[in-house]
Amino acid sequence: MMVGSTRALFMDEISSGLDTSTTFQIVKCLQQIAHLTETTIFMSLLQPSPETFNLFDDIILLSQGQIVYQGPIEHIANFFQSLGFICPERKGIADFLQEVINKVPINFLMFDPKVVDYTFELPLEL
Secondary structure, three states, X not given: OOOOOOXXXXXXXXXXXXXXXXXXXXXXXXXXXXXXXXXXXXXXXXXXXXXXXXXXXXXXXXXXXXXXXXXXXXXXXXXXXXXXXXXXXXXXXXXXHHHHHOOOOHHHOEEOOOOOOOOOOOOOOO
């Protein structure tokens, strides 16, 4: 429950135990609230449907506690494509991204032939 105005909401795995339709409806409602009230919402979701994923304005993608991507949702596919990872046509981008950052064996991924070896590793700390 929200009482009064807020500038940021933090929500962790709000879709646990919910079907995709209900999750979509909740996220759509939260999107409208965020846009109307100019509130920032940080939300973690496990395996969002493509429709739910597309409701987000910006994405922060984490792997092993490190930020892998942060930015507008419309740039994320091109970002990973520039690294040699191409999302298959019939796969949702959210599922594809989880496979890339979780080092799923290469036979489950489509990749650019210019990339010889699939080893997704986080950069070394500076």
